[in-house]
Amino acid sequence: MQQAIAQFPRNSTFKLQLADAWLQRGNADAALSALQAAATLEPNNLQVQLAIAHLLQQQQDWDGALIVYDRAIALQPNAVEAYAEMGKILLERRDYLRAVITYRRLVELLPDSPAAYHNLGLALRGRQRNAEAAEALRQASQLYRDRGNFAGLEQVETLLKDL
Numbered sequence: 001m002q003q004a005i006a007q008f009p010r011n012s013t014f015k016l017q018l019a020d021a022w023l024q025r026g027n028a029d030a031a032l033s034a035l036q037a038a039a040t041l042e043p044n045n046l047q048v049q050l051a052i053a054h055l056l057q058q059q060q061d062w063d064g065a066l067i068v069y070d071r072a073i074a075l076q077p078n079a080v081e082a083y084a085e086m087g088k089i090l091l092e093r094r095d096y097l098r099a100v101i102t103y104r105r106l107v108e109l110l111p112d113s114p115a116a117y118h119n120l121g122l123a124l125r126g127r128q129r130n131a132e133a134a135e136a137l138r139q140a141s142q143l144y145r146d147r148g149n150f151a152g153l154e155q156v157e158t159l160l161k162d163l
Helices: 002-007 012-024 028-041 046-058 062-075 080-092 096-109 114-126 130-147 150-162
Strands: none
Touching: 012 028, 012 046, 028 046, 046 062, 046 080, 062 080, 080 096, 080 114, 096 114, 114 130, 114 150, 130 150
């Protein structure tokens, strides 16, 4: 791998592969370095940006991950994965306003996703917008029921009772 990178130093694919190899060896810092080198070569590569954001998220660098997810969304406004992961961080950090905005966009992109409605309901509940939260949770409930996801259905039904 090192020989390939030395021979083709401007190939971001090799740098991505190197980052994967570093991660498999447990060296997150070296992996991040390789990913950042790939991003320097191809700043508009969505997969590189998502890989960086995921790694920052794993390292609990929430601010860094949010910045990179924002960058990914700027590159690809329909980047579902970026919205979903960003929403998780925002909910965890109790940044409910931004979580509501993020999950509203996610349900636009994935109108059949029970998880997106479920998390939108949680974010709305965090903002004490209970009527809207109940509406989102009822939608999640129906979608979970349609898919036979009884664990998700039970979680949502419990939330609805608590509103």
